[in-house]
Amino acid sequence: MIYTLSCGPTPDPYDYYISFFSPYTKGGGYEPFYYTALTNFFGNPTPSEETANVADWQNYAGNGVTEKDIRECIYTYPKEQLSAIAEGSAALPDSVKRNTFAQFLGKEKNREAARYLLFAKSCEPAVTREDQWTAPQRNNVLMEALYKEGLELHDKVKDKDIRDRYSFQLIRLRHYSQQYGEAVASFDQLFGEKERASLVYYKALALKAGGLYHLKDSVQSAYLFSRVFDKAPSLRLSCFTSLMWTNAGMEQVYPLCKDNHEKAMVAAIYGFSNPEPDVTAIRWVYAFDPASPALNILLGREINKLEDAYFSPLLGEGGTDMVGIREDSPGERSRMLAKLNELQTVTDSLVQKGKLKDADLWRVSSAYLSYIRKDYPAAAQQLAAVRAKDPEVKDQWEIVNLLVNINQQKTIDSAFEAKLLPSLKWFDTKTAGIGNYWNRAWDGSDDKRFAFGKIYRNLLFAILAPRYHRQGELVKESLIRGRCDSLNMNDYFVSGQTSLDQINNDMKPATLIRLKEFLHQPGKTPYESYLAGFFPKGVNLDQAIGVSYVRLHDFSNARDWFKKAAPDALAVSYQVFHEQLQDFGEDTAAGPYNKAITQLQFCERMLQLQEKMKIAPVPAKVYYDYATALFSISYYGRTWYFVKGYRPSTSWYSPDCDKDAFDKQYFGCYAAESYYTKAAQASTDKEFRARCAFMAARCSQKRIVSRDDRDKYIHTWINNRYFPLLAGSYRETKFYQQAYNQCSYLRDYVKSTRKK
Structure with missing residues (x-):
């Protein structure tokens, strides 16, 4: 006789707790720092470094040169092709001749840019590594030769933008040959004290920060990393990691900041490193800079943390069968409730001060916190005070308003279902075109739609389905779960919550018979017809009813229903x-x-x-x-x-x-x-x-x-x-x-x- 316990599936680090608050609302560029407890970073920043670099080159080249052609030329053309373009060769493939950026580089006045790209292509193997698991093999002889070549080219270049790019390459060569002092000195000499607005400047500044770290000046290093973090969204992930490596405390960094905006960014960065519910960073950032865009991210993180640690376990008591990863003891729940109350107090107080850049988002957030606390009248009152025009904030308002209305409704009757239907169809417009989760576009273009898909799924399986279950309307519960299944977003904690699971594992014969009759009956309401239209196709209810009788050892009725089912x-x-x-x-x-x-x-x-x-x-x-x-x-x-x-x-x-x-x-x-x-x-x-x-x-x-x-x-x-x-x-x-x-x-x- 053998009794075996085994491990279950690994949860999706971006979708393992019930959430109705999208981290994507007013959060562009800070994607790595959206909340998740299961991985170091949530995602990649927008824009990516490649996209930012292409945008810089497009600004340089001007009208008539497409982003697609710049990307193709820089990232796919081999050295030999770039060399031919730089030399003005006429023997170019037709595809290259048609490339608008290649045409731009081929003009005599733009040859400096072409020669720079050829030089950059030569430097790349010397300063990169094969992959993150392979130790870099640095060829110092090659890097020294490239440095001398680059310095000569730098001094001859007349174009200031191209000269800055050569400066970056020179600093990078010094840095990766571990000549950190010279790398720092090169930055000061080549760029001076005047800050640029280009990506290449901030990449060079990050190299200086890294050099200072290796020279044991960790505080100055942390400060410079914070500046790059602030100004160059595409570099935020690497700068955050490097800043954390400095082990400098934020109190040490503050004195180097030139103004309160810089101090606010330092406080935000350290706030992003805190995985536990804590409003301290929000307080500090607001005190320094009430208009800081990082405040919205910090607020979203705190809300998501409390959804994970407090709200999801609370909803789990309402009929969902979730697998939690957080402790949910009475003591821990009490502690999280105190954190929830503290966050709402801070949110309301900052709204009242009137200096927030996105005050309506904070009002909606406060309403959502009231909803989580089950103070529905307060939530409704807060929502009524919002006059948001921003589409993203209005979307979040719609979601919170819907949650409040559902929970204020004692019974979901046909009259309320008629009011609910437009909201469900509104979700359809927000999720149109999304397919299976694993077939999504991983470049970030689908992220917001998938966020709506997860919220819609959560509404169906964690709110509406349990409500119908408690009302004893198991047929409606099954329909709701069927609509949830049709979103193709069931993962981890939704396991066991699907309509098919309910039909195949839980439903009693009488309920299954009612479900079959309902699906075939005419005269459904628009709400019922909407849900029935998404009911899983191919379900053989005759067979399912037979199985439900077998579960009761009623083999006579089971036999009769199995006779109705198709043999296959x-x-x-x-x-x-x-x-x-x-x-x-x-x-x-x-x-x-x-x-x-x-x-x-x-x-x-x-x-x-x-x-x-x-x-x-x-x-x-x-x-x-x-x-x-x-x-x-x-x-x-x-x-x-x-x-x-x-x-x-x-x-x-x-x-x-x-x-x-x-x-x-x-x-x-x-x-x-x-x-x-x-x-x-x-x-x-x-x-x-x-x-x-x-x-x-x-x-x-x-x-x-x-x-x-x-x-x-x-x-x-x-x-x-x-x-x-x-x-x-x-x-x-x-x-x-x-x-x-x-x-x-x-x-x-x-x-x-x-x-x-």
Whole structure:
């Protein structure tokens, strides 16, 4: 007898808790610092460094040169192609001749830019590495030669923008040849004190910051990294990482800041590094710079943290079956509630001061916090005060307003459903065109739509479905779950919440029959028709109803419904009537058990056995086959799929199982044990009776409840109430020896009795 616990799936680090607050609202450029507890960074910044570089070159080249052609020329053309362009060669492929940026570079007045790109292409292998897992191999001889060449080209160039690009390459060559002092000095000499607005300037400044770090000036290094972080969104991720490596405290960095805006950015960066709910960074950033765009990101992070640590577990009590990754003890929940209240107090106080750049977003956020606290009148009042014109803020307002309206409604009736329908269709416009989560566009273009998709899914499975469940409207609950499934966004904690899961695993026969009738009935309301239109296609409700009757061991009604189902919709077994001596193995054709048994044939056989049990004397084999079939369709049996669509590896019997007729037999095997004992009583064959006793022992052992006291727990496993019978009355049978050799618990029992 084997009891196995195994690991489950790894959660999606961007979608593992219930959220209705999109991090993408007013957060462009700060994407890496949206909240997630499961990975170092949420995503890549917008724009990417490549996109920012292309934009710089487009500004340089002016009208008539396309972004696509710049990207193609810089990032795909080999050195030889760039050399031919720089030399003004006429022998160029047609595709290159058509490239607008290549045309620009080919003009005599732009040859300096072409020669620079050729030089940059030469430098790239010397200052990069193959991948993040490979240690860089620095060729200092090559870098020194490139430095001399670059310095000569730099001094000859007349174009100031191109000269700055050469300056960056020279600083980079010094930095990666570990001549950090010279790299820092080169920056000061080549760029001076006047700040530029170009990407290449900030890349060079980041190299200076890195050089200072290696020279042990960690505070100055941290300050410069904060400046690059502020001014160059495409470099924020790398600068944040480097700043954290300096280990400089923000109080050390503040004195270097030239104004309060710079101090606010330093405070924000350190706030982004805090994974725990904490309003300190919001307070500091606002005190320095109330208009800082980082405030919106910090606010979103705090809301998302509390959704993760407080709101999701709270919703889990309302009917969802989520797998949490955060502690949810009463003490921790109380602590998170205090953090929630503190965040709302801070949010409201900053709104009242009137200096926030996006005050309406903060008002909507406060309303959402009131919603989480279940103070719906306050949330409604706060929403009524918002006059947002910004589309992103208006979208978030719509979401919070919908949540408040649903929770203020005591019963979701047909009148409210009519009001709810436009909101569901509004979500359709926001999620139009998104496909399966794993087929999304990973360049960030789909991120906002997928955020709406997740919010819509969360509304359906975590809010509306449980509400209908509590109202006893299980058909509507199934329809809501069907709409949720159609979004193709079910992942991790939504597992087990789908319409198919509900139909195949949980629904009782009467509810399934009502569902079938509803789907075929005319005269549905627009709301009902909308939901029914998304109900999973290909679901054979006749088969599902038959399965639901099998769960109740009502094989007569199950047979009748299986007859209505298409033959190819019925599951097939080979070993459902074959005893299972151990808790492993699949129900496949093997040995004499090679004939397929459909669910319909199974029910017909069970009914035949029931009829035989009505006529005394009942053959022992009849009881035995009936018991074996019941065990086979239990949680532990090979043919569990006759009654369930899914069998998790971590479920087990508990006393609560006895409260439900199906769970009692599925996990407890009471009836199977009873029929095994009846089979033993009806037989005089000791070998057969020994087999019956062992199978009854297996059924009995399934009801052992885990205990804190390990010794008592093991004692219970060893002292099965059937073991004395096996070891006493049937010790001389061949089957006993077989059971003794395979069952360690039986062996431990026998050994323990010998000691006495």
